[in-house]
Amino acid sequence: MSRILITSALPYINGVKHLGNLAGSMLPADVYARAMRLLGHDVLYICATDEHGTPAELAAQDADVDVAAYCDQMHEAQKSAGEDFKLSYDYFGRSSAPSNHALTQDFAAKLEEAGLIEERVSKQIYSNADQRYLPDRYVEGTCPNCDFEGARGDQCDNCGKLLDPIDLIDPYSAVSGSKDVEVRETRHLYLRQSVMADDLRKWVEGHKADWPPLATSIALKWLDEGLRDRAITRDLKWGIPVLRDGFEGKVFYVWFDAPIAYIAATQDWASETGGDWESWWRTDKGADDVQYVQFMGKDNVAFHTLSFPTTIIGTNNQGGDQYKLVDNLKAFNWVTWYGGKFSTSQKRGVFMDQAIDIAPSDYWRWHLMANAPEGSDAAFTWEEFQNSVNSDLANVLGNFVNRITKYTVGKFDGVVPSGGEAGEHEAWIEQELSERLPALIAHYEAREFRKAAEQTRAIWAAGNEYLTRSAPWTHYKTDVDQAAVGVRAGLNLVALFGIIAQPLIPDVAAKILDAVSVPEGNRSWNFGNAADLLNALPHGLAITPPELLFTKIEDDQVTEWTQRFGGETA
RNA sequence: GGGUCUGUAGCUCAAUUGGUUAGAGCCGACGGUUCAUACCCGUCUGGUUGGGGGUUCGAGUCCCUCCGGACCUACCA
Numbered sequence: 001m002s003r004i005l006i007t008s009a010l011p012y013i014n015g016v017k018h019l020g021n022l023a024g025s026m027l028p029a030d031v032y033a034r035a036m037r038l039l040g041h042d043v044l045y046i047c048a049t050d051e052h053g054t055p056a057e058l059a060a061q062d063a064d065v066d067v068a069a070y071c072d073q074m075h076e077a078q079k080s081a082g083e084d085f086k087l088s089y090d091y092f093g094r095s096s097a098p099s100n101h102a103l104t105q106d107f108a109a110k111l112e113e114a115g116l117i118e119e120r121v122s123k124q125i126y127s128n129a130d131q132r133y134l135p136d137r138y139v140e141g142t143c144p145n146c147d148f149e150g151a152r153g154d155q156c157d158n159c160g161k162l163l164d165p166i167d168l169i170d171p172y173s174a175v176s177g178s179k180d181v182e183v184r185e186t187r188h189l190y191l192r193q194s195v196m197a198d199d200l201r202k203w204v205e206g207h208k209a210d211w212p213p214l215a216t217s218i219a220l221k222w223l224d225e226g227l228r229d230r231a232i233t234r235d236l237k238w239g240i241p242v243l244r245d246g247f248e249g250k251v252f253y254v255w256f257d258a259p260i261a262y263i264a265a266t267q268d269w270a271s272e273t274g275g276d277w278e279s280w281w282r283t284d285k286g287a288d289d290v291q292y293v294q295f296m297g298k299d300n301v302a303f304h305t306l307s308f309p310t311t312i313i314g315t316n317n318q319g320g321d322q323y324k325l326v327d328n329l330k331a332f333n334w335v336t337w338y339g340g341k342f343s344t345s346q347k348r349g350v351f352m353d354q355a356i357d358i359a360p361s362d363y364w365r366w367h368l369m370a371n372a373p374e375g376s377d378a379a380f381t382w383e384e385f386q387n388s389v390n391s392d393l394a395n396v397l398g399n400f401v402n403r404i405t406k407y408t409v410g411k412f413d414g415v416v417p418s419g420g421e422a423g424e425h426e427a428w429i430e431q432e433l434s435e436r437l438p439a440l441i442a443h444y445e446a447r448e449f450r451k452a453a454e455q456t457r458a459i460w461a462a463g464n465e466y467l468t469r470s471a472p473w474t475h476y477k478t479d480v481d482q483a484a485v486g487v488r489a490g491l492n493l494v495a496l497f498g499i500i501a502q503p504l505i506p507d508v509a510a511k512i513l514d515a516v517s518v519p520e521g522n523r524s525w526n527f528g529n530a531a532d533l534l535n536a537l538p539h540g541l542a543i544t545p546p547e548l549l550f551t552k553i554e555d556d557q558v559t560e561w562t563q564r565f566g567g568e569t570a
Numbered sequence: 571g572g573g574u575c576u577g578u579a580g581c582u583c584a585a586u587u588g589g590u591u592a593g594a595g596c597c598g599a600c601g602g603u604u605c606a607u608a609c610c611c612g613u614c615u616g617g618u619u620g621g622g623g624g625u626u627c628g629a630g631u632c633c634c635u636c637c638g639g640a641c642c643u644a645c646c647a
Contacts, residue, residue: 012646012647014647050647053646053647054645054646054647055646055647056647122645124645133645134645135645135646136645136646137645137646138645138646153645154643154644154645154646155643159571161571162571162572162643165645188645193644213574213575214574214575214641217573217574217575218573218574218575218641218642220574221573221574221642221643222573222642222643222644224573225572225573225643225644227644228644229644230644230645231644231645234645253645254646254647255647258647298574298575298640298641298642299641299642299647300647301642302642302643302644303647307644333575333576333640333641334640334641336639336640341640370582370595371582371583375575375576375583375584376575376576376577376583376639376640377575377576377639377640377641378582378583379581379582381581381582383581383596384581384582384596387581387582387595387596387597388596391595391596392595392596394607394609395607395609395610396609396610398606398607398609399606399607399609399610400606400609400610401606402605402606402607402609403605403606403607403609403610404605404606405606406605406606407605407606408605410605411605450583450584451584454583454584454594454595457595458594458595461595461610464609464610464611465610465611465612467605467606467610467611468602468603468610468611468612469611471603471605472605473603473604473605474603474604474605476605487605490605548607549607550607551607552607
């Protein structure tokens with residue numbers, strides 16, 4: 001048994017997340033957590049809402065509520081959306097929690113002692129109308145390079161040139177449109193990542209073999225270009241206050257405090273449950289044997305491989321508190337939406353709350369993981385979704401469970417029959433299982449979710465092939481014992497199929513396991529030899545065919561959804 | 571502009587990291603079965619691996635170039 005700490009990238013607070021966010025971090029982390037628990041590991045899965053930064057303040061302003069109240073609301077909404085999708089967090093915290101304030105300030109103090117923080121003055125656009133400093137992308141104006149009038153402060157969309165907002169001609173606020181803006185000097189703290197570059201490179205290069213290329217290549221590219229120091233404070237009201245003379249009214253940058261919230265949320269988990277957070281995070285307090293796995297989208301990689309590790313390594317180098325660095329990092333590409341991107345701000349695509357109104361969470365979980373954006377971006381289409389549900393879930397799994405349980409009721413009094421002896425057909429399925437089950441486990445351990453889903457489906461399909469081979473309905477006419485062997489094996493396959501389905505489709509898996517009365521304690525992944533798996537249910541055990549497991553998605557539903565959501569493609 | 575990734579069957583994706591004849595699922599065609607939500611099982615069709623050039627005994631894989639897509643490019647997160 002291992003101890004496995006799992007975090008998924010923190011969902012940002014500015015709205016319920018779309019399917020792309022779900023598929024790229026929270027859901028795979030959950031599936032992994034469930035699989036590892038089934039394998040008997042001690043798992044702690046931590047997530048939280050990421051609540052600071054300019055977009056949160058602006059979203060609150062749009063909603064015409066106080067930012068703290070807005071975050072309260074949205075935190076509850078996201079927590080509830082997570083519950084709807086059966087995300088099995090051990091704790092779902094908040095980056096705005098008091099624990100994170102204290103811990104972030106503590107890290108900052110230690111980095112200061114380590115000489116890794118310094119003050120610098122920079123020029124920033126201030127909007128008098130909005131009464132706020134404007135991040136680069138919230139300033140627009142005329143491009144000094146090509147005279148394009150709608151250039152953003154960071155980059156001109158017309159000529160592609162990287163810009164500094166103070167160079168824009170006739171700058172205006174993208175928030176209010178006001179031209180009443182001015183350049184002000186403002187003082188900020190910088191994290192001296194540059195002095196950590198060698199440590200970081202050594203660490204990243206040590207993970208070339210076990211991290212996805214997506215992760216190491218992004219990190220090394222930044223290092224190759226020369227890691228620059230990064231401002232870790234902002235001129236905002238909402239956030240974690242910087243405890244320093246002259247920094248009144250300033251807060252830490254959201255990307256500085258958000259990853260620290262992984263730890264702070266674990267502290268909150270500990271205070272709620274009586275757990276010991278230090279044994280998970282502090283290598284000087286027993287966390288040495290913990291395997292820490294992070295899940296994130298590709299846009300998050302730099303922060304998780306460079307900035308946050310700078311915080312951790314810099315703090316550890318002080319020789320005091322020792323914190324864990326990530327061991328395994330799983331980065332995902334995007335789920336794309338009819339050729340474009342999902343977008344929270346532009347409300348394009350399908351969002352978690354809408355998705356759950358359309359179809360049960362298991363349908364989404366299955367489809368998104370069977371088509372996870374692992375190797376490259378993955379296209380979402382309604383037709384593929386329909387296909388996944390109808391073909392994989394309803395026809396292959398649902399029909400299997402239904403056909404054998406109904407037959408048992410019809411011909412064997414609804415109980416697991418005795419009689420007969422295993423023969424060549426049973427030997428065939430045993431061979432299949434003895435190859436496929438270890439492969440399935442290996443895919444989960446390697447966090448290869450497409451392959452895990454594919455193998456799961458292949459095992460279900462093998463069950464259908466087994467029934468075709470053993471054909472108990474044919475033997476029943478001449479040799480009831482022979483038929484009993486097939487029915488018994490079939491019912492045990494039902495139980496097994498439910499057991500292996502649990503990480504991906506927990507709700508239906510539970511229904512299946514209830515139908516064949518598998519006790520809660522017998523649902524973990526201790527697969528013995530395949531012959532025993534086919535004879536695990538007690539003879540005489542009463543089984544109950546489940547209610548319809550999956551409702552097929554009809555063509556007219558696909559048409560309706562395409563019209564309802566597809567119109568926003570643009 | 572720079573960097574990284576990517577382009578394989580009608581669709582969604584594989585291919586033990588340079589090694590036999592490029593494989594699965596879906597879709598389609600045909601056959602079988604009748605326990606089942608008309609589902610399942612089997613067979614078959616389908617490819618100049620984006621274009622062009624190169625290295626090599628051998629290239630989907632490595633190099634060059636062109637074309638398309640995505641992401642990052644440090645104050646959006």
